[in-house]
Amino acid sequence: SAVISQKPSRDICQRGTSLTIQCQVDSQVTMMFWYRQQPGQSLTLIATANQGSEATYESGFVIDKFPISRPNLTFSTLTVSNMSPEDSSIYLCSVEWDRGRIGANVLTFGAGSRLTVL
Amino acid sequence: AQKITQTQPGMFVQEKEAVTLDCTYDTSDQSYGLFWYKQPSSGEMIFLIYQGSYDEQNATEGRYSLNFQKARKSANLVISASQLGDSAMYFCAMREGISGGYNKLIFGAGTRLAVHP
Numbered sequence: 468s469a470v471i472s473q474k475p476s477r478d479i480c481q482r483g484t485s486l487t488i489q490c491q492v493d494s495q496v497t498m499m500f501w502y503r504q505q506p507g508q509s510l511t512l513i514a515t516a517n518q519g520s521e522a523t524y525e526s527g528f529v530i531d532k533f534p535i536s537r538p539n540l541t542f543s544t545l546t547v548s549n550m551s552p553e554d555s556s557i558y559l560c561s562v563e564w565d566r567g568r569i570g571a572n573v574l575t576f577g578a579g580s581r582l583t584v585l
Numbered sequence: 586a587q588k589i590t591q592t593q594p595g596m597f598v599q600e601k602e603a604v605t606l607d608c609t610y611d612t613s614d615q616s617y618g619l620f621w622y623k624q625p626s627s628g629e630m631i632f633l634i635y636q637g638s639y640d641e642q643n644a645t646e647g648r649y650s651l652n653f654q655k656a657r658k659s660a661n662l663v664i665s666a667s668q669l670g671d672s673a674m675y676f677c678a679m680r681e682g683i684s685g686g687y688n689k690l691i692f693g694a695g696t697r698l699a700v701h702p
Contacts, residue, residue: 468632500689509676509692510630525689557628564632571618571637574690576630 468564469494473577480584485548488580490560495540500574501533504557513558516543550584557581588612589677589693597699598667605652606662606696608677614638617681619660620690621651624674633675636660667700674698 470493480486490499501513513533514522522535536544547554557579563572590609598604610619621633636644636651644651652661664671677693 509694511692512689515689559630561630566635568637571635573620573632573635574630575632579628579630581628 468573468575469496469562471560471562471575471577473560473580475580476578477581478583480550480582482551482584484550485546486550486582487544487546488558488560490543490545490577492541492562496562497540498563499537499543500561501535501543501545502559502561502576504559504579506555510559513545547582550582552584555582555584588681588691589679591677591693591696593696594694595697595699597701598664600669600700600702601666603663603665604667604698606664606675606677606698608660608662608693610658610660610677610679612658612679612681614681617679619651619653620678620680621649621660621662622676622678622692623671624676624695626673630676634662664698669700669702672698672700 472491474489499516502510503513504510512525513528514524516522516535516537518537518540532548534546559579560577561574564575565572588611592607617638619636623631623633634644634646634649634651636653643653648665650663674695674697676695678690680688680690
């Protein structure tokens, strides 16, 4: 499976600022996925990022708040804009690992970026 | 309605014993996949095991096995011979409609497992 590097691994941010999280994959992938995990909660998909097209956002997430870039097949960024304490979460980048069987593709995750907004 | 339900917020088990983590799901699709992930306190998500809806045998991966009961829509994770390093959050997840292109993974709320020496 792919190796995913995320940075920063953690950060403490001030209310009203923006932070960009970077995700680097060691192989070319078609789709990259950004998830949010709020404290004590499960994972929620923010958006799917395809190279060369606009990201597809899930219900409840908008581009103005979470702009995503996907400049090539190995890299993506997620920006959390105008942060508030409610944005304190772990943000995870993930890609699919093709196991050669329809439907059995596994999501491989980066180590996550733990953001705390004061 | 919840797509994935994990009714046990927390479980504990004695080291070397087996433990079952419950997961029920809700779907009207005939083709779907079920996954279990482990999340240690460090935060990374580690894939453990996969079960396809058409698989006749229960999936096994080392000490992990999936007790798949399709009629009951349950996909319980069984960890045999628990180790201290198994202490973590465990998430059940489902992907629906797997025969027709990509569909997202939906995660349950998770179960926190504590292994006691």
